[in-house]
Amino acid sequence: GAVVSQHPSWVICKSGTSVKIECRSLDFQATTMFWYRQFPKQSLMLMATSNEGSKATYEQGVEKDKFLINHASLTLSTLTVTSAHPEDSSFYICSARPTYNSPLHFGNGTRLTVT
């Protein structure tokens, strides 16, 4: 149980375009989902917390206008990278948990390459 699905697994886009990444909890409802970013050889950095039915909470230093998060239902959160630039190239991973005190379960990540 506790499966999180993320799509697409990889995407290449041109500079200036926008990319949408979907994160779904397949067998549980998630009022909260988390978006992480991983740079090469570095840790998982929390970007934002996605809250169903309300605005996302962004971590310090993360541009909310560049990384748009929408959590329209209890099983779906989306991250849109707007006006992407090469420096946005990274590995983006979403996660969710069935209950507050349960472990985070992660999607398989999305490798974004901006050319």
Added chain:
Amino acid sequence: DQQVKQNSPSLSVQEGRISILNCDYTNSMFDYFLWYKKYPAEGPTFLISISSIKDKNEDGRFTVFLNKSAKHLSLHIVPSQPGDSAVYFCAAAGGTYKYIFGTGTRLKVLA
């Protein structure tokens, strides 16, 4: 400020021997700790967790030890298998809803 630290970026262990991965934390508000395993180009997979009311939790070949006074936890894998080769992240939570991750340790199990 790195609240969760994994000071060993890599570790090599012979198959069948014990692998010990270490993690230190600084925030005394943390009360829930987890270990994740990650393969390249995949999301992390949950392995085992421990709450601060315990000092040990075991699940098959994996055991996590927590030393609250030292703010230190460790993951023991025994016996180590080649399929255990991956990057291992420790994570901590408490006080807030956020999970803070360490920088990871790359484990290589040699056949």
